[in-house]
Amino acid sequence: MERVLIVGTGFMGGSLALALRRSGFKGEIYGIDINPEALKKAKELGVIEEGFTEYGPVKEVAPDTVVIATPVRTFTDIARNLKGVISEDTVITDLGSVKGMLVFKLEEILGTKFVGGHPIAGTEKSGVENSLPDLFEGKKTIITPTERTDKEALKKVVEMWETLGSEVEFMDPFLHDRVFGAVSHLPHAVAFALIDAIERLSEEVDLFRYPGGGFKDFTRIAASDPVMWRDIFLENKENVIRSIDVYVESLKKLKSLMEEGKEEDLTRFLENVRVRRMNLR
């Protein structure tokens, strides 16, 4: 890796750039963003060498690695734009929370040197000014190669993540979406809906005045970037909806244990979830 281009110089793209620097990367880092302000901030903060709002100048930059770090619904347009300005040798990867069919679409546009990636790291923060150089340290990164993925490109992407202190795990792109539709997209949907419900329940009193009892910690993720999450929900719609349906069943089960006043069954339900939760590493 000598010249890296990061598409989307927000919190995630910025964190990747800072993490590369921290790991000793001596090459050049360029950025593309539709927002000139984001590029200006990224340059001021030393996150990128130079930034562009268009794809033309990328030809001259001639990046050997491109990392797409934008909301997932922009990926195919970005891939089409990149296609005309990067060389055949350029390795392209991404930080997107949705893989599945998207990986195959990008492979079709960009060729076999596209390698899908998803670092399991992030916060509710957004914006390059909140970027964290140690964001990926000790975290898992899921890599979703297909049968066609170029072996050298794959190796390069794996090495990048390992250099950043991340633990790489391979996963089928569709399985990835089922897993993260459940363990990440569902909890976000659950937190977003909780804030909406507290607003609906606030007719009598402003319930937001009483944010105790775990509510604040619990809904922290509800402050996550709306556009990023809109895109995740729409791109992984099928799995998120299935997860929500199963979740509503769990809520109904809990509700019926209350309604029927089944002390022992309710205790058993709560004991079971406690044990499951405490066993999380």
Place this chain on the structure above:
Amino acid sequence: MERVLIVGTGFMGGSLALALRRSGFKGEIYGIDINPEALKKAKELGVIEEGFTEYGPVKEVAPDTVVIATPVRTFTDIARNLKGVISEDTVITDLGSVKGMLVFKLEEILGTKFVGGHPIAGTEKSGVENSLPDLFEGKKTIITPTERTDKEALKKVVEMWETLGSEVEFMDPFLHDRVFGAVSHLPHAVAFALIDAIERLSEEVDLFRYPGGGFKDFTRIAASDPVMWRDIFLENKENVIRSIDVYVESLKKLKSLMEEGKEEDLTRFLENVRVRRMNLR
């Protein structure tokens, strides 16, 4: 206050004892618990002077203040037991998360020197060994006096909480249950159900192996004490069920925005919850 009796020497009762000591309380603190081990630990940790598993010895202790710190469904039995062993001057209060009708039941058994209280503080931890002397510092405590509540008793309880650094707020007992049914009991139900759903969704892969993306923080409260929460859910059943119903509506709203692919409406929904969440103090 000279002699305080704490009924239930677990995390909450233990924290109250430690908080009293920290605030400079020089009197004696006694404990009652059905579990001799909890009393032993509380005594070893210097949380209480002496502990009892029965109510007989309370006569001799002659507490001027009793604090009930057990799961809420034990309150009426405890009140009946206390009735025979405490003097008419004894002020009784509690740390329970449910008020409503329970306050009137306790007032009927114990008389007008019972003052309902609910410190909005706690963690997912349980057990006296996890007690925190600063648990109530800077937190709200809701006090739910009725028309009959003795003014001197009320004053004593308010002063106790203020001495511990808590900000006292008065609330109607029934309003209390509607408010906390929404802002505290609902989020707990939501977290418990989420763990259950992740278990149900784990047929294909053990989803608990991927606890990234906020899932861990988000479900921290799912490790809360099962008996305490069983009691809260059953005692505040009506409000919790109503909150769950409204919450399911919010989830369905979010789900239909995904199903219909309404980009703008979905963005607006997520932007609104983000603003509400960020405005929490």
